[in-house]
Amino acid sequence: MKTPTFYTKVPPYVAPPALPDTLRQLWEFALRPKVVPREQNIVETKLPLIFQITFIEMAIQTALLVGLAFLYDTLGFEYLITTSKDTLASAFPFFPLLVTVVLLAPLTEEIIFRLPLVYSRGFLFVAVFALLLNFGPLVMQTLEASMVYFAGGALLLLALAVWPFISRRLQAIVYLFWKRHFGFVFYTSAGLFALLHLLNYQETGLPLALLLLLVLPKFVGGIFLGYTRLRLGVGWSVALHMFNNLVALMLLYGMMG
Secondary structure, rough: OOHHHHHHHOOOOOOOOOOHHHHHHHHHHHOOOOOOOOOOOHHHHHHHHHHHHEEEEHHHHHHHHHHHHHHHHHHHHOOOOOOOOOHHHHOHHHHHHHHHHHHHHHHHHHHOHHHEEEHHHHHHHHHHHEEEEEEEEHHHHHOOHHHHHHHHHHHHHHHHHHHHHHOOHHHHHHHHHHHHHHHHHEEEEEEHHHHHHHHHHHOOOOOOOHHHHHHHHHHHHHHHHHHHHHOOOOHHHHHHHHHHHHHHHHHHHHHHO
């Protein structure tokens, strides 16, 4: 009779990672992104790691936000974490905003930008579909594009996402590109994630260079979220993203108070 799996030998104890080691591994990953082994032990490894990654990110983001606020103040501009505080307060009640910003937005954005970091044709299709469904109309409105152009672009992206399911040759090409140029794939994902947040700063009247600096914290956050997705799993990157958005929302309402 085969021994049930819950009676088998207990896995060996794994010491929790040290903070300096996590910082070094993050730095090495940022210099040369690659697919890292997925951690399996929740209590001994994943929980300490997510707290360490969060602490490191919060420290870097705080220093970055203070530096950007000082730069904008020196140049005579208002530094905005997101869109105008007055617009935010008048247009959205707190609870619906909490649900949208802290729960729905992180889940959607992780599906689009972090899920495909682990290569899978299914992940790619789901990411493209979620991108079109959630951000297509908004981008179309921002660019003042007609429905014909949007429909054409949407069909093209869906065709590119579906094609790997049909063509074995294309499957091999996409996989080899992803494997050999993972750093490019990773930073493209982080860059698109940051650029998408330019939609939060419409009609600010800022020069392009200052607009791009506004989303620099998003780019840095994308690096941390991508690393978390690869090493811990997409559920953990969603949780970290939710925490980041909760902190930003609390800061905004604190500034309004």
